[in-house]
Amino acid sequence: MAAYLIRRLWQMIPTLLGVVLLVFFLFKAFGGDPAEILGGLSASPEQIDAIRQQLGLNEPWWVQLGIFLKQIVTFDWGRSWATNESVANLFATRLPATLTVMVPILLLDTLLAIPIALLVAYVRGSLTDRSIMVATTIALSISFLVYVIVGQYVFAFQLGWFPVQGWTDSVATNLLVYTPLPVLLAVMVGLAPQTRLYRTFFLDEIGQDYVRTARAKGLTEPRILLTHVMRNAMIPILTNVAVSLPGIFVGSFLIEVFFSIPGLGREVLLAVNRSDYPVIQAVTVYLAVITMVVNLLTDVLYKLVDPRVVLK
Numbered sequence: 001m002a003a004y005l006i007r008r009l010w011q012m013i014p015t016l017l018g019v020v021l022l023v024f025f026l027f028k029a030f031g032g033d034p035a036e037i038l039g040g041l042s043a044s045p046e047q048i049d050a051i052r053q054q055l056g057l058n059e060p061w062w063v064q065l066g067i068f069l070k071q072i073v074t075f076d077w078g079r080s081w082a083t084n085e086s087v088a089n090l091f092a093t094r095l096p097a098t099l100t101v102m103v104p105i106l107l108l109d110t111l112l113a114i115p116i117a118l119l120v121a122y123v124r125g126s127l128t129d130r131s132i133m134v135a136t137t138i139a140l141s142i143s144f145l146v147y148v149i150v151g152q153y154v155f156a157f158q159l160g161w162f163p164v165q166g167w168t169d170s171v172a173t174n175l176l177v178y179t180p181l182p183v184l185l186a187v188m189v190g191l192a193p194q195t196r197l198y199r200t201f202f203l204d205e206i207g208q209d210y211v212r213t214a215r216a217k218g219l220t221e222p223r224i225l226l227t228h229v230m231r232n233a234m235i236p237i238l239t240n241v242a243v244s245l246p247g248i249f250v251g252s253f254l255i256e257v258f259f260s261i262p263g264l265g266r267e268v269l270l271a272v273n274r275s276d277y278p279v280i281q282a283v284t285v286y287l288a289v290i291t292m293v294v295n296l297l298t299d300v301l302y303k304l305v306d307p308r309v310v311l312k
Helices: 002-030 034-039 045-055 061-074 087-122 127-140 144-158 171-178 180-206 209-216 221-258 264-274 277-305
Strands: none
Touching: 002 061, 002 277, 087 127, 087 171, 087 180, 087 221, 087 264, 087 277, 127 180, 144 180, 144 221, 171 180, 180 221, 209 221, 221 264, 221 277, 264 277
């Protein structure tokens, strides 16, 4: 296991380097002149030259690339061009709010979709199965924006169960008061595709020979489903969770905007509107790192879920 982890970490280096080079040259080629963006329309040529000198833009591209790599390694991305706030401090103060929203969505999506999908796979072809499949199809056809508008109107304005906006420094208060509504709406959106997909995984396993053999030996259906089918279906389920994690991370950005949550997502969208390159570059690179780390952890979980898996 240790040798596998070391090898995978070593293989991540060229992948990460490719992402860094892509981000660097894309911003160099299509991002415009940062000095002109910072200086604004009223800046004189002398002021723009001074800004360019301060940012090191007068240096050759390989020197600028070295500065960019140093920023990644030292976690020092300088300051936001729009707010003059340290990018490192921006991450440290906004990321907890994003995780407060994202983690419950990920857990509830997975923990609810698995038993529902297992149930409908077990009663395949029944009225329950067909009803749930119709409901998930309808849910997939509705835009998330509709969920937000209707959810805020019904649960916040009409019933008064949840506030639409607000945030505190207390994690417990945020989890109990301010995140239930956005998390509920996000789970309602994500549960439909996950249920349909996991149902397919379970149906594939139920049709395997080992299930018929277990039934012939007299094992009960609950034991077959929970002990054998569940374990074999967990590998594609873990793969799907790992693949969807970046999407959930980005999706939480939209939730932060709709519910005025002071998280990282709202800052990223503001940075895009303001052409705040340091913030955008930092988020892009670190999101790539998170994706690679999640894929590595998923491979390790394969071994824990099914000991027959051999990590090479």
